[in-house]
Amino acid sequence: SPKRTSSTFFDSSGIPRQQGDQRPLHDRRRRGEHGFVAIALEKARRPARPVQPPRSAAGGEQALARRRGALLESGDGFTDRDSDSSLAQERVERATGLESSPGIIVLLSPQAPVRSQAGQAQVREVAAELGEIPGVEAVASAAGDGDGRFVSRDGRTTYLAATLSATADDGRTLDALDERFGDRDDITLGGALIADEQLGDQISEDLGMAETLAFPLLLLLSFLFFRGVRAAALPLLIGLTTVLGTFLLLRVVNEFNELSIFCLNLVIGLGLGLAIDYTLFLLTRYREEMERSGPGAKAVRDTMATAGRTVVFSAATVAIALATLIVFPLNFLQSMAIGGAGVAIVAAVSACVIAPACSRFGTSSSRPATGAARTTAGTGSLGV
Secondary structure, X not given: OOOEOXXXXXXXXXXXXXOOOOOOHHHHHHOOOOHHHHHHHHHHOOOOOOOOOOOOHHHHHHHHXXXXXXXXXXXXXXXXXXXXXXXXXXXXXXXXXXXXXXXXXXXXXXXOOOXXXXXXXXXXXXXXXXXXXXXXXXXXXOOOOOOHHHEOOOOOOEEEEEEEEXXXXXXXXXXXXXXXXXXXXXXXXXXXXXXXXHHXXXXXXXXXXXXXXXXXXXXXXXXXXHOOHHHHHHHHHHHXXXXXXXXXXXXXXXXXXXXXXXXXXXXXXXXXXXXXXXXXXXXXXXXXXXXXXXXXXXXXXXXXXXXXXXXXXXXXXXXXXXXHHHHOOEHHHHHHHHHHHHHHHXXXXXXXXXXXXXXXOOOOOOOOOOOHHHHHOOOOOOOO
8 A cells, every 4th residue: 555644734825735921911011011121021031042252243343343434424524514614615616626625645755856857757747647546637736837835945855736526436536546656655645535544444443453452351351240151241242232233323324414433433432331331230130139039020020120211211311412412513523413322222222122031141149049039040031
């Protein structure tokens, strides 16, 4: 790949440089078991297979994060699209068919001094090659007009500014740049187009690294807290489901409203955090109910009627709070609002559905059991 820089350069003219209850569901409703309590009991009727630790969760999520990163917007999300300056920029682009400022900067270090005949010939050669790149409509350089602002003080380095068509295919343009200048040691590529691509690549790489480190660490901590591999894997399973579910939601939303790639960071961090917290609420409460009444449908019912409501109200609070960001006219904040509200809702649904549905996902309670719990410990639908 070509040597690149995400820096931008500017000159004086502003040119860029740089599973249990068998009663019918309607009977449970008459007894007040409705909503997510009824759903949880319905799920708990059929024991699920023991939950296994997600062996390749980080790898799969990392790949999907990269795919989402390729679909979301990594460029301009920090300006108000209805501001006077943005509207003026759109008018310029409609009138000229060109972007309002150069999108590609080529930093060239020719073998000969820039102002020499050999240097000028090399500048013209690069300018001609740059002009052949798909999407490039105009190239400004030190060749021809001899504009000294394009040349460094020592006369050894110069830059070329390429303006793109307003309808240019950025992916095609980037591919052509890689192919044309990929092996050139004397050329460094920069500008907004290159910086946007590098920003998206860096975010995807950082997210993958964070997931690679976070999942093993979270699994270890969960094992220390729950003292069982399967119980320890449940929070991560719900966390993974939350993140992937939110990615799917964002994929759909992005078809209608362009989202910023920055919301991926929020989705992964907040998604894992909320999913683990909600799972801890449910597991802790279930263990308390299991000691009183033994494992089974009653423990599930009481857990969902208490901790389940806590989870739902918590998710609603988080979603509403983050949704307020949508009032700001900046795309990256609106994307945060959509991603944050979505991940809170998906986390609550995942925890309230998956946890009751998973059977025998842990070990017996570490505290002494009493009554029915002592005779049936470890045999319920949510035996922990």
